[in-house]
Amino acid sequence: MTGRDGGADLAPIGEFSPVVILVRPQLAENVGTTARAMANGGLFHLRLVSPRDGWPQERAWYASSGADRILDAATVHETVADAVSDLQHVYAxxxxxxxxxxxxxTPRGAAAELRACERRSLRTGLLFGPERAGLDNDDMACADALIRYPLNPGFMSLNLAQAVLVMAYEWWMYADDTPPRTLMTNETHVATKGELENFMDHLIRDLDACGFLRNEQKRPGMVRNLRHLFQRGEVTEQELRTLHGVVSELSHGRHARRGGK
Amino acid sequence: MTGRDGGADLAPIGEFSPVVILVRPQLAENVGTTARAMANGGLFHLRLVSPRDGWPQERAWYASSGADRILDAATVHETVADAVSDLQHVYAxxxxxxxxxxxxxTPRGAAAELRACERRSLRTGLLFGPERAGLDNDDMACADALIRYPLNPGFMSLNLAQAVLVMAYEWWMYADDTPPRTLMTNETHVATKGELENFMDHLIRDLDACGFLRNEQKRPGMVRNLRHLFQRGEVTEQELRTLHGVVSELSHGRHARRGGK
Structure with missing residues (x-):
């Protein structure tokens, strides 16, 4: 597989990001989709212990959706002990x-520990077992700790790449500081209360003019309800300009129709 | 697809768990693997908007690894507007x-909101676009909010089922209270400090007897180092019994060898 040129420009993001170790993987496609899932979460180091069909396998590269660099750099080992010999913390x-x-x-708990190890410049690894049987007892004895996915106990079936994706995702998320909710405003901004009030003044003035608020007793409550509606979400300055236009046009159209009568 | 009998015994876990809506999905296999990912995270309600190859498709059931019930109950809709018409909050x-x-x-932020909606008995939905193009602008205008996965910006390629898995996983995790780290002890228990001290006494007594601690000046530091080592992790009561045996046997063997000289 030397001389490959395709694929995404992936590079090891950190020397101390965890090594993904596939133990006796059966299908080369799953090695490829594992590389893809690793790339999603910024993992780079891949080791294979006795892959059933040998290595390299062209099918892995086809299945990796461009995560070629990870497969190019993967190493093959005869035993789990050999694959983990230079590592300092291993999770199975x-x-x-x-x-x-x-x-x-949990995957989330493990990701926090893996990140702590990274900060201490410790080499870590994640063991994933073969598709059907999973890791055997001797494999697990090579690990410091086990990782168990808290999923629907009525349906735990997770394929290899999906198991890797969950860990890669948690690894990435631990270092991610995207706010849980934000508002994309592009060229506009979230309206200030003054801008909103300016629009409310326009709306109420025109509603007064057309007689919609003529019931003096109900007027304060109706105005308050409209205020509550427009205060509820984040309105942008651009949307307020559109609303000014909507009110003006409706109001102008009404006058035009009246004038035409 | 009536009369199917296979698959896992999945049932809608909650009436108000989010509906997964696949918009114009291309490959039936991806509908099947989506059902599998939904099952992993305890989601049940699946809707399809204009699936490219029609519906039902046998291949979806083959790919679902037993999540048949979800596919059996899936409904088909002509438009996104129709698929979301009975829902109250929609995320794209x-x-x-x-x-x-x-x-x-973020998926995590959205999961928290979806759980809040569930507690308020609001019907929610998650829109996922077609494999290649994703959702178009009109599809997104049907949604209250967008969900963006914070993944490796150098490699965002995520297949449909993996995108669904991340949301299903976050949905499940939000309600999960598994401790991030625990110790499986099965029939034993984490040793008390008294049980540990009992073993340390045994060890030090036998080390004194064999002369290992004969240097009176170094003795306190050596004993302390051994103490630090055994205090570092959680030792179980069963492991201490094994260690008692190890010390006794080594000590006994040494006496036996000496006696045999």
């Missing part, structure tokens, strides 16, 4: 840990 | 929102 994914005395982490 | 996934004035949420 395990859907149903039994009869093992070992710390069990 | 969108990798690169542009020129749209709309709240943008």
């Amino acid at each position: 994914t395990c859907p149903r840990p039994r009869h093992i005395v070992k710390p069990v982490m | 996934t969108c990798p690169r929102p542009r020129h749209i004035v709309k709240p943008v949420m």
Whole structure:
């Protein structure tokens, strides 16, 4: 697979980002989709322990959607012990840990620890077992802790790349500071209360002019209801200009029709 | 697809869990893997807007790994407007929102809002666009807010089922209270400080007996170092029993060898 030139320009984002170790993977396609999932979450280092069909396999590159660099750099190992020999913390994914005395982490908890290890310049690894059987007891004895995904207990079936994606996603999210909710305003901005009040004045003036607010007793409540409606969400300055136009046009149209009668 | 009998015994976990709406999906396999990802995260309601190859498609069931019930219950709609007409909050996934004035949420932020809607008995929906093009501007105008996945900006390519999995995972995780780290101890328990001290006494007694701690000046520091080592992790009561055995056997073997000389 030397001399490949395609694929995304991926590079190891951190020397101490966790190594993904696929133990006895069966399908080369799954190695490819694993590389894709790793790329999504900014992981780069991939190791394969005794892949069933040998390595390299062209099908992995086809399935990787451009994560070629990760596959190009992947290394092959005969045993789990060999694949983890230079690492300092190793986590093993395990859907149903039994009869093992070992710390069990959530993917989110593990991501926090992996990030802490990264800050301490410790080399870490994540073990994923073969598609059907999962990791065996000897594989898991090579790990410091197990990772168990808290998913719907009625339906735990997760394919290899999806298991890798969840960890890659949590790894990425730990360092991400995107606010949970923001408003895309592009060339405009969220309206100030003054801008909003300016529009409310326009609206009420025109509603007074057309007689919509003629009931003096109900007027304060009706005005307040309109105010509540427009205060509820974030309105942009651009949207207020549109609303000014809407009110003016409706009001002008009404006058024009009246004048034409 | 009536009369199907296979698949996992999935049921709608909540009447107000979000509806997954695939807009103009191209490949039936992706509808199947979407159902699988939904099942992982406890989502049940699936709607399809103008699936390219028609519906039902046998291939979807093959790809769903047993999430048949979700596919059996899926409904088909001609337009996005029709698919969302009975919903109260709609979120549209969108990798690169542009020129749209709309709240943008992270998957985690959206999951928190969806759970809040669930508690208020509001019907919610999640729009996912076609494989290649994504949602168009008219589709997005049907939504209250956009969801943007904060992934590696150098590699955003996520397939349909993986995009659904991330939302289903966050939905599930929001309500999950698994501790980030725990210790599986099965039939044993984390040792008390007294049990640990009992073992340390045994170890030090035998080390004194064999002369390992004969240097009176270094003795306190050596004992302290051993203490630090055994205090560092959570040791179980069962492991301490094993360690008692190890010390006794080593010590006994040494006496036996000496005696045999």
